[in-house]
Amino acid sequence: MSDTPATAKTTTDPGTDVRDQLRAQDAMSRDVQTPWKIIRRRFLKHKLAVVSLAFFILLVATIFIWSSLLPANAAQVNVDLYNTNAPPSLRHPMGTDQAGSDVLQRIVLGGRVSLTIGLFSVAIAIILGTIVGALAGYYGGAVDNLLMSFVDMMLSVPLLLLIVTLAAVLGPSVRTIIIVIGITSWMGVARIIRANFLSLKNKEFVEAARSIGVKNSKIIFKHILPNTTAPLIVAATLGLAEAVLLEAYVSFLGYGVQPPQPSWGNMVSSGSFLLTIQEAPWMMLFPGIMITLTVLVVNFIGDGLRDALDPFSRL
Amino acid sequence: MGRYVVRRLLQAIPLLFVISIILFYAVFALGDPVSRLIANNPRTSEQDIARIKKLYGLDKPVYQRYFVWAGNSLRGDWGSSLVTGEKVTSVLRGRLGNTLILMVTAFLVTLLLAIPIGLISALRQYSRFDYFITALSFLFYSLPVFFLGFLLIYLFSVKFREWGLPALPSGKMYDVRGERTLGQLFKHMILPVLTIALINSALYTRYLRSSVLEVMGQDYIRTARSKGLMGSQVLRRHVMKNAALPLVTLVLLQVATLFSGAVVTETIFAWPGMGLLFIDAARNVDYPVLMGILVASSALIIIFNLIADILYAYLDPRIKYS
16 A cells, blocks of 8 residues: 555655645745745845844944953053043044043943943833733733723823932932833833734634633733744834833933943933033044934834834834 | 713722822831931931931821821821922912923923824825835934933034033033022023933834824725815815824823923933923932822823823714713
8 A cells, every 4th residue: 555656656766756745835935925935035025124123233232342342440441641622533532531541442432331321221121011911911900900000100200300219219220220111111011012902802713722721821922922022023123212211311411320331321411511521522422423313223123023014004 | 971080080980099099108108217317327227317307207007098088188288308398389389380381381392393293204105205204203302311411512512612502401400509490491491302302202103193094094094185175275174183083182291290390301410390300209219209109290291191082072973981
C-alpha cells in the first residue's frame, strides 16, 4: 500500500517534481499577506516616518555608545578651564559652559539620562495602563466603575502640578522622576485597552476559550491582549514623546534630574539666565534643539505607525 | 436634563473628596515636613522638633489632620502660608488676576490664529499652504514651551537690543522702576502670550482641520450642496457649526487649566501668577499653599468637565443624557 504513490511518481522525474513544489510553495508564501507584512509595507510608504525611525535609531545608538565611552563622573567631562563660555568651535562643536565643560559631551550624557527616563517611565505607564484597562474592560460592572472613576480622578488633577508636587515631597532623583512620570501618565493607555477589551471580550474566540474552561487570567493575557498590540505600540511611541517632554519640563522647573548630572531639560534651564542667553546662547540652544528633534521624530514615527496599524484612523 | 445635571454634580462631589484625600496624603505623608522645616538649622534640639510638630499639628496621625484640614477648608479657612503667614485664600486671590490677564489674552490670540488657519488648511487640503501649516504645527507641537520662550527672549530681547531695534522686556509684568501703566503691561505681555499662543494654536489647528475634514465628508454636506446652496452658505451653516463641536470641549477643558496657569511660561517670564506661586510654594515646601492650588485647580477641572459635557449634549441633539 505504501509503495503506490512511489510507483506513481517514478513515471516523472522526481527531481523536477520536488523543485516545482518548492517553487509553488515559495510563490505562495511570497503572495501571502501576513498582517505584519501589510503593516510593514504601509509603514515604509510613510517616508517621513521611515526617515524619522532611521534618525531615531541612529540617535539612540550614538548616545548610548558614546556615553559609555565617556568618564563616569558626569560633572567633569572634558573640562577646558581655559575656554569657559566658549562659542562653538572645532574643538568644542557645541561650545562650552561656564565651568568649561564641553556642551556636546554633556548633551550625550544628558541624552542618555533623558532617554532612559523616557523609556522606563513609558514602560511603567504601559504596564499600569494595560492592567487597569484589561481588568476594567474584561470584568465590567463594579470593577469597571471603580477603576474608571480612578482614571477620571487622575485626569482631574493638573498633571504637571502633580508631578512637581510628588517630586518635591519625594526628593528629586532619576528614579523618582521615572516613577512619578510613570504613575501619572497611564490613563490614556488604560482607556484604549479598556475599549479594546470591551469590543473583543464577546468575540467567538473568547467564547470558545471560555467554553473549554480556560482561566480568566489566561484569556486576558493569552487570548485578548495580543489583539490589542497595535494600539499599544502607537500609545507607547506617542507616550515616549510625551515622557521625554515631561522630563524636560520637570527638570527645567528644578524638580527632575539635579545638576551637576546633566539632562536635556536641566541643561536648557542652566543656560537660561538672561546673562547666559546673552553671552552663551549655545548653552540652551543645543539641548533645546535635541529635545525638539527627539520629540518631533518620535511623534512622526508614532503617526506613521498609527496610519500603518489602523486603517480607519483619520488624523 | 435637570436630573442629568444633578446626578453629575452628585458624582463630582465624592470625586473631589477622594482627590483631596489622595493629594493630602501625597503632600503630607510622603514627605517629611519637619526635616524640610528645620533643614536650615541642623542644630535643632529634640524638644524644638516636638514643639514644631505640635505647632503645625504634625504630631497627630495623618487622617486626623486631614479631617481638620477638610473641615477648615469647607468653612473657607485654607490655612496660612508657612513662609509669609498670609492666608492661603488671600494669597491665591492676589495671584489669580495676574494669571487670568495672561491666560485669557493668550487664549483669545490662540483662537484668532488657529480658527482661520485650521479652516483654510482643511478647505485647501493637500495644498502647499496645508503642507506648510501641517509641518509647522508638528514642529510647534514638539517644541518644549520653555525652549520657545527662551528663543523668543533671545531674538526679541537680546538680539533686538544688540541690533538697536525696539527690544521687548523679557520678564515681569511692569518695569521695576517704571510706572504701572497699561502700555507697560501690554509690552510685557507680548512674549509670554506669543509663547503660549503659538504652541496651543498648533494643537488647535490640527484639531480643527481634522474636524472640518470629517464634517465635509458627511452626507448632509453633499445634500446641502446638491440642493444648490452656495459654497459660503454651506460652509457657514453646515460645516462650521458641526466642526465647532469638538472644539467646544477642547476650549472648555483648556479654560479649566487657566487657574493653575502656565507654570512653565510664568517661570520663564517671571510672571507673578498662580504658576509661579506654585513653583515658589514647591521650592519652600509650603504645604498649605500647595494643597490650596492643587485642590482648587482640580475642582475647576471637574467643574469645567461637567460644563463641557452638558454644553456638548445641549449643542448636539444626537447625544442623549444618560
